[in-house]
Amino acid sequence: MTPRLTMTVNGKAREIALDDPRVTLLDLLRDRLGLTGAKKGCDRGQCGACTVLVDGRRVNACLTLAVGLDGADVLTVEGLAQGGALHPVQEAFIAHDGFQCGFCTPGQIMSAVALIAEGEAGDDPERIREGMSGNLCRCGAHRGIVDAVLDAQRRMAGDAQGRMGKDGERAA
Amino acid sequence: MNRHAPPAGSPAPRLKPPEGDTADRHESAWLHVSGRAEYIDDLPEPEGCLHACLGLSERAHARIAALDLAAVLAAPGVAGVLTARDVPCVNDISPTHRHDEPVFAEDRVLFHGQPIFAVVAATRAQARAAARLARADYEALPHAVDIEAAEAMGLPLVTPPLTLSQGDAAAGLAAAPRRLSGEMRIGGQDHFYLEGHIALAIPQDDGIVIHSSTQHPSEVQHMVAAALGLPANAVTVLVRRMGGAFGGKETQSNLFAVVAALAALRWGRAVKLRPDRDDDMISTGKRHDFRVRYEVGFDDDGRILAVDAGFAARCGFSSDLSGPVTDRALFHADNAYFYPAARLVSQPQMTHTVSNTAFRGFGGPQGVVGAERIIEEIAYATGRDPLEVRKLNFYGEGRDVTPYHQRVEDNILPRLVAELEASSDYGARRAAVLAFNRDSRIVRRGIALTPVKFGISFTATWYNQAGALVHVYQDGSVQANHGGTEMGQGLHTKVRGVVAEVFGLSPERVRVTATATDKVPNTSATAASSGADLNGMAALAAATTIRDRLRAFLAESRGVGAESVRFEGGMVLAGDVAEPFAQVVKAAYMARVQLSASGYYRTPKVHWDREKGRGRPFYYYAYGAAASEVSVDTLTGEHVVDRVDILHDAGKSLNPEIDLGQVEGGFVQGMGWLTSEELWWDEAGRLRTHAPSTYKIPLASDRPRVFNVALADWSECREMTIKRSKAVGEPPLMLAASVLEALSMAVASLADYRECPRLDAPATPERLLMAAERLRGR
Ligand code: FES
Ligand code: FES
Numbered sequence: 023m024t025p026r027l028t029m030t031v032n033g034k035a036r037e038i039a040l041d042d043p044r045v046t047l048l049d050l051l052r053d054r055l056g057l058t059g060a061k062k063g064c065d066r067g068q069c070g071a072c073t074v075l076v077d078g079r080r081v082n083a084c085l086t087l088a089v090g091l092d093g094a095d096v097l098t099v100e101g102l103a104q105g106g107a108l109h110p111v112q113e114a115f116i117a118h119d120g121f122q123c124g125f126c127t128p129g130q131i132m133s134a135v136a137l138i139a140e141g142e143a144g145d146d147p148e149r150i151r152e153g154m155s156g157n158l159c160r161c162g163a164h165r166g167i168v169d170a171v172l173d174a175q176r177r178m179a180g181d182a183q184g185r186m187g188k189d190g191e192r193a194a
Numbered sequence: 195m196n197r198h199a200p201p202a203g204s205p206a207p208r209l210k211p212p213e214g215d216t217a218d219r220h221e222s223a224w225l226h227v228s229g230r231a232e233y234i235d236d237l238p239e240p241e242g243c244l245h246a247c248l249g250l251s252e253r254a255h256a257r258i259a260a261l262d263l264a265a266v267l268a269a270p271g272v273a274g275v276l277t278a279r280d281v282p283c284v285n286d287i288s289p290t291h292r293h294d295e296p297v298f299a300e301d302r303v304l305f306h307g308q309p310i311f312a313v314v315a316a317t318r319a320q321a322r323a324a325a326r327l328a329r330a331d332y333e334a335l336p337h338a339v340d341i342e343a344a345e346a347m348g349l350p351l352v353t354p355p356l357t358l359s360q361g362d363a364a365a366g367l368a369a370a371p372r373r374l375s376g377e378m379r380i381g382g383q384d385h386f387y388l389e390g391h392i393a394l395a396i397p398q399d400d401g402i403v404i405h406s407s408t409q410h411p412s413e414v415q416h417m418v419a420a421a422l423g424l425p426a427n428a429v430t431v432l433v434r435r436m437g438g439a440f441g442g443k444e445t446q447s448n449l450f451a452v453v454a455a456l457a458a459l460r461w462g463r464a465v466k467l468r469p470d471r472d473d474d475m476i477s478t479g480k481r482h483d484f485r486v487r488y489e490v491g492f493d494d495d496g497r498i499l500a501v502d503a504g505f506a507a508r509c510g511f512s513s514d515l516s517g518p519v520t521d522r523a524l525f526h527a528d529n530a531y532f533y534p535a536a537r538l539v540s541q542p543q544m545t546h547t548v549s550n551t552a553f554r555g556f557g558g559p560q561g562v563v564g565a566e567r568i569i570e571e572i573a574y575a576t577g578r579d580p581l582e583v584r585k586l587n588f589y590g591e592g593r594d595v596t597p598y599h600q601r602v603e604d605n606i607l608p609r610l611v612a613e614l615e616a617s618s619d620y621g622a623r624r625a626a627v628l629a630f631n632r633d634s635r636i637v638r639r640g641i642a643l644t645p646v647k648f649g650i651s652f653t654a655t656w657y658n659q660a661g662a663l664v665h666v667y668q669d670g671s672v673q674a675n676h677g678g679t680e681m682g683q684g685l686h687t688k689v690r691g692v693v694a695e696v697f698g699l700s701p702e703r704v705r706v707t708a709t710a711t712d713k714v715p716n717t718s719a720t721a722a723s724s725g726a727d728l729n730g731m732a733a734l735a736a737a738t739t740i741r742d743r744l745r746a747f748l749a750e751s752r753g754v755g756a757e758s759v760r761f762e763g764g765m766v767l768a769g770d771v772a773e774p775f776a777q778v779v780k781a782a783y784m785a786r787v788q789l790s791a792s793g794y795y796r797t798p799k800v801h802w803d804r805e806k807g808r809g810r811p812f813y814y815y816a817y818g819a820a821a822s823e824v825s826v827d828t829l830t831g832e833h834v835v836d837r838v839d840i841l842h843d844a845g846k847s848l849n850p851e852i853d854l855g856q857v858e859g860g861f862v863q864g865m866g867w868l869t870s871e872e873l874w875w876d877e878a879g880r881l882r883t884h885a886p887s888t889y890k891i892p893l894a895s896d897r898p899r900v901f902n903v904a905l906a907d908w909s910e911c912r913e914m915t916i917k918r919s920k921a922v923g924e925p926p927l928m929l930a931a932s933v934l935e936a937l938s939m940a941v942a943s944l945a946d947y948r949e950c951p952r953l954d955a956p957a958t959p960e961r962l963l964m965a966a967e968r969l970r971g972r
Contacts, residue, residue, distance in 0.1 A: 058236035059229020061437070063388045064471045068886035071388055099229035112227040116219060119851055122859060123682025124226035125388040125437025131227060155893040158886065160388050160438050161682045162859030164894045165901065 027092040031055060032101025040089060047091060048072045048083035051098060059099035059128045063158070070157030073129035073136075074098045080136035099128035102135065111135050114174035115166070122161035133157045134171045138178060145175055218701050218849055221687045222435065233437050234392045234405045240464040243394075244273055246457050247321035248469060249311040249328045250477055251303035254546040254879025255337035258301055258310065258330055265327035266313050271320030273461055277311045281456065283423030287448040288512060289413060292353065295512040295549065297421060297452050303332070304511035305547050306879045307476035309449065314457045314465060322470070337546035339879045341485050341506050349544040352509045353517035358524050358538040358597040358807045366500025366535030370491025374575055378488070378567045379954040380560050382508070383481035383553055383867045384883075386891050387681075389437025391478065392468040393451040395458035401428030402455050407436050408447035409679050410719035415711045417448040418455045429455070434708035439681035440863070441552030444719045445514055446478040475884040479514055479551030480873060482507040484523065486564040496576045496583040501533045503564065506541035507557075510549035516542045518653055519550070519557035521804070525811065526561030528596055529928075530607050530647040531569070531587040536597040546879055552721060554863065555924045558648060562928045563868070563955065566644055570935055574942065574950035579624065580935065581643050585611070589647075599808040600649075604815055604912045607645050610841055611819050613906070615643060618821040618839035627823065631943040636829050639836075640939030643821040644932040648925035649812030650723055651800050657718040658797035658813075660728035664693060664736040666789040670776025672697060672704040674737070677717025678729035679709045683923050684852035685725040689733045691849060692916060696737035698761030699775060714792075723816070723921035726848060728795060730916035736793025744778060747787045799913070814913045816920045817906075818842035820861065820929035822898070826940040828966045831959030833937060835865070837900040840929055845911035845920030857903050857926040864930030866892040868955045869937070937962060945969040 025040045031051075038050070048065075051057040051074070060083050063071030067085040074083045075097040102109040111134045114120070121127040133154060143149040150171050151164070159167060225231035249266075263275050278285050278298040288295040299310050310330065315321035338344040367373055394405040401424065406414045411431040419426045431451070436443060450467045457465040469477065488503040505523045509516040520540035527538045555562075569587070573580035588611075589602040596602060615621070620643050627639045652658050662676035674693045680686045686706040694701045711717070718728065741761060749756035754769040761767075766778045783789060802809035820840045826833045840861060844853040870890040874883045883889040910918045938953040944966055951965045 052236075056238075057229075058232070061233070061389070062235065063390075063437075064886055066471070066885065066887075069388065099227075103228055108224075108227065115227045116223045119220065119855055121220070121223075121226050121682075122684070122855055123388065123436060123438045124220075124222060124231050125233065125682075127226045127231075128229045151894045151897065155895045158386075158388065158891060158893065160386050160440075160863070160891060161855075162862035162892065163855060164862065164892075164897045165858055166855065168894060168897075 025089050027089065029091050029093065030095045032098060043089045045088045046084055047074065047086040047088050047096070050088040051083060057098050057100050061125055061128060063125070070133060071126055071129040073132045073157060075132055075136055078136070078139060080133050099131055102131070109135065110177050111138070111170070111174040114170035118166045118170040118173060120163055120166035120170040122163050126157060126159045130154065130157045130159065130167055134174065137171065138175045145172055147172060218687065218691050220684065221690050221706060232434060233389050234394055234407055235468055237394065237405060239466065240396055243464040243466055244314050244316060244457065244461060245318040245321045246312045246314045246453055246465055246467040247325040248309045248453065248473060248477065249313065249325045250473065251299060251306060251308040251310055252330070253303055253332045253334060254306045254339065255335045256303050256332035257335060258299065258303060259333050260331040261310065262329040263311060265329070266324045269320065269324035269327055271316040272324050273314045273316070275311050275313050276453065276456055276460070280460070281421055284420045287417050287452060289445040289448070289515060290353070290513055290517060292513045294352070295514065297449065307548055307881065309477060312453050312457065314461065337879050339545060339547055339875050341508050341543050341545065344543050344545045351542050352513040352544045353542050355540045355542060356521050356524055356804065356807065359536065360533065360595065360597045360599070361535035363500045363502045363535045363537035367489060367491040367502060370499045371493050372575065373489065373491040374571055375489035376571060376952060378486045378564060378952070380484040380486065380563055381956045382483035382550065382873045383871050384475055384873060384889055385440045385442030385480065385553060386889065387436070387438030387440060387442055390469060390471055390474040391443065391447060391450045393447070393454040394464065394466045395451070395454035396464040397458050397462055401430070402458060403430045403432065404451050404455055405432050406447050406451040407443055408433055408451065409439050409444045409681060409721055411679065411709055411711050412715070412717045413445065413719065414448055414451045418452050421452045422455060422459060431711045432708050433679050436679065436681040440554045441556065441721060442478065444552040444721050446551055472884045476881050477548065479510060479549045481553035481867065482509060482516065482519055482550040482557065482560065484560040488564065488568055490568050490572065492572050494576065496572045496578055496586055498531060498533055498572070498587050500535035501568065502537045503527060504539050504541060505560065505564065506543050508545050508547060508550060509542045510545055510547045512549040514549040514551050516550060519552065521653055522557035523561040525598060525649055525653070526558040527565055529562045529565035530589065530645045531565060532589050532593040533597060538597055547875060554860065555927050556722065558924065559864065559928050562646060563931050563934065566931045566935060570938065571950045574947065581620065584645065598811065600810045600812060602815065606817050606843060606909055607647065607819070610817055610843060610906055611643070611645055614819045614821060614839060614841040617841070618643070620821050623823060636827060637825050638828055638940040638943045639823065639825050640936035641821065641823040642932045642935035642939060643819060644929070644935060645819040646817065646925055646928040648816050648928065650727065650816055650921045651797055651811060651813045652718065652722045652724060653802055653811045655800055655802055658724070658728065658800055659718065660732040660795050661714040661717065662729060662732035662736045662793040663713050664733065664740060664791055664793065666740055666779055668780050668783050670703070670774070670779045672699065674704055674706050674733055675710065675713045676729040676733050677709065677714045678725040679720040681720070683725065683856060684849060685720065685729065687852060688726045688848045689730055692730045692734050693737045696734065696741050696761070697775060699764055723923035723925065725923065726919065727915055727921050728797070730848065731795035732793040734793065734916060735795060736791045739791035739793065740789060743787050744782055747782045747785060748778065751785070814911055814915070814920065816843055816922065816925045818925055818929055820932040822932035822936045824933060824936040824940060826937060826962060828944065831963035833962065835898040835933055838898040839902045841904050841906055842926055843906045843909045843920060844922045845909055845915065846918040847905055848917060848919045850905055853905060853922045854903055856922045860924065860926030861929050862892050862897065864927035865933050868930050868934045869957050872956050872958055941965045941969060945972045
């Protein structure tokens with residue numbers, strides 16, 4: 023029997039027929055929906071390259087079975103930009119050079135979007151570093167990543183002090 | 195399974211740089227943040243694409259008495275299997291042509307994880323499931339996992355060793371007022387590129403096209419051609435970008451590309467091979483771990499008089515690049531210090547483990563860390579600040595010849611170190627650390643300032659050449675292609691900047707396209723930090739050729755002097771007339787001016803005679819220094835890096851933002867290597883640290899609390915490098931030696947700094963505790 027499910031992916035309702043109940047969300051996105059933004063770094067929940075949001079919470083898509091997501095709202099990096107405008111987190115990653123090879127970037131960005139929404143880290147660099155530690159970056163672009171999250175957080179909080187561009191002092 | 199086309203109707207938004215932002219941003223910045231930057235696993239799979247999976251040896255050393263693949267063949271979806279017998283031509287992928295590295299093992303396996311066969315199936319899951327059904331009967335043979343066991347077993351060296359000598363080291367040691375000897379262990383390192391190995395091979399007419407995650411497309415091309423018995427002109431290798439490589443894709447990609455190509459030709463279908471993370475870690479080589487044994491003679495001030503040192507490396511079952519890697523360890527066994535007499539010997543030791551390979555620094559880091567241990571030993575023996583001992587031993591006037599007889603002509607360390615010493619407030623902070631340690635029982639601190647001098651050029655002299663291809667189209671847009679590969683180091687961004695400047699265009703007008711063996715042939719690996727040096731110069735040559743043609747065209751048609759034609763701000767200025775670049779290009783096309791050119795570059799001055807151990811292997815040196823301060827909990831062995839200050843030399847940087855990223859990233863990777871990243875093989879020769887759960891790379895939270903990184907903006911390469919810049923990929927990794935030494939100092943405080951703790955790397959909590967225990971007992 024082929025399980026069928028409905029989910030919203032990047033704002034669009036999708037009817038999905040699953041030929042295999044063991045398919046992960048990551049494989050569903052990458053192989054069947056053509057959304058290759060989320061990356062497969064380890065395929066066992068240990069690197070964060072596959073991070074996407076399910077109902078606003080970040081998950082490792084490689085560990086999440088698609089079959090359990092009937093009715094879920096899935097957001098991937100491809101769905102972040104709205105009407106030609108990048109999401110503030112995406113802009114901040116560019117402004118702060120938050121990547122080198124870029125392979126971890128979609129996961130970092132989705133993780134950052136959720137971290138900011140969770141509102142736990144605020145603009146404390148220490149807690150942002152903690153909050154982003156599930157997303158490995160082998161290139162060591164951590165400074166740019168943390169600066170980008172800080173900057174985006176401030177901008178999204180409407181902080182008048184927040185601004186794009188490199189912070190004069192490299193605080194994070 | 196076939197991929198759907200990406201959802202239509204979502205036009206790519208145009209990105210505008212934030213206002214006031216003039217930096218030359220990453221050429222794929224917008225693609226990366228929007229998830230549209232394509233890596234090989236993101237490419238749509240051709241219709242009917244098959245998937246391969248490798249079957250790996252389960253013994254470290256054994257004869258394969260029988261291999262039963264019947265169940266594999268019978269498994270669902272399986273198209274077939276490949277073994278050594280199915281390699282039509284040469285079953286060898288030894289990059290240095292020593293014929294010691296088969297694609298598939300024949301009758302004997304030499305390490306746990308060696309590929310024996312591949313299974314090809316309709317889906318990746320089917321291929322993986324089928325691979326597990328193989329039955330091999332092994333007749334175990336004795337194996338040696340580490341250097342000592344290999345020596346005891348009398349295993350050979352994988353490649354001839356190197357000796358460097360200067361003066362008479364034995365006499366120098368005998369005459370020295372003081373001497374000491376010791377041993378150091380330096381661990382290996384897994385590359386852990388976030389994008390694992392992958393190859394997608396697609397048959398095309400009677401040839402083949404391969405998308406390979408490789409730093410060396412030309413070598414993949416030649417390996418595939420040799421294995422399949424095709425001429426090189428029938429094999430095209432492409433790579434747009436890699437998700438990290440760090441040396442791990444210099445030769446290690448050959449295996450995956452050859453197997454995918456073999457299968458693609460056999461079944462006449464596209465074939466993809468992307469190993470699991472575990473298989474990737476188990477079956478591909480890593481940074482060599484080293485055992486360094488040293489004897490040093492010095493005077494009472496700490497001035498080095500003679501060094502005799504042996505560098506043994508665990509090379510694994512085959513030579514791979516172990517020859518040049520262990521050679522480079524010797525080239526950096528002096529780091530920044532003059533050895534009046536020296537004898538340095540390498541021991542590229544065979545072991546029954548995976549064949550170790552290139553990794554950022556290429557043996558240099560192990561040499562540097564060995565040199566810094568020697569300095570540290572002298573400092574503790576003489577009771578001096580290690581930094582004072584360093585300064586005393588720097589290369590200088592009349593003390594400028596390396597153990598390989600190259601003169602150090604561009605030493606900027608005295609100034610660079612002095613500046614860092616001041617900006618990091620080293621002296622006062624060291625005094626504060628010493629004071630803190632006097633009163634603190636459990637937490638101890640350490641601080642260290644270490645330099646790096648790194649030789650730039652391939653020591654394989656013929657690798658120091660590069661090609662590029664530049665096209666200008668009629669609308670004035672420019673395409674550039676070169677032999678280097680992009681792995682996150684920003685090479686394409688730098689080359690784009692170089693080409694844009696020649697034409698006076700903004701960088702977005704230039705597009706750098708995928709590295710392809712059919713565009714620029716006979717390329718070198720993108721390695722040895724040389725990517726921008728070599729390919730930037732080749733691209734400069736190509737672009738300049740076209741610009742000169744445009745100049746000549748304008749000079750003739752407008753009657754102005756060719757030299758007076760300028761290219762600026764998207765305009766071309768000839769005499770009193772300023773015209774948009776595109777308009778000039780169009781006119782030139784109509785007048786039949788060729789708007790495409792190739793460029794070529796070879797590094798001057800370098801030569802190296804390995805037999806004699808003499809020459810000038812390096813065009814120039816890149817320098818840097820770091821001061822690191824740490825806190826160690828001497829009861830748990832846990833540590834924190836409190837502050838790091840770096841001053842690094844990138845010459846006249848081609849792109850300071852990219853270079854700062856390389857410096858930070860390199861430092862963090864070096865810190866991982868020397869502190870948390872531990873590879874562990876069990877007695878049976880199985881790698882037990884083959885996933886991120888057991889192999890610990892630095893996290894965002896491990897970043898130093900205070901991290902001040904600057905480029906020495908006054909530095910300018912003495913040699914005619916691309917715009918007087920210096921290579922920056924590898925040297926910063928070695929700045930992390932300061933962390934290891936700072937940790938060592940924290941431990942040394944337990945015995946009042948009377949004794950060098952001889953802290954080995956990686957300085958895991960266990961090793962720190964062991965060293966602390968040892969010193970407390972004194
Ligand atoms: S791929 Fe999902 S966590 Fe690594
Ligand atoms: S940018 Fe390469 S892994 Fe993060």
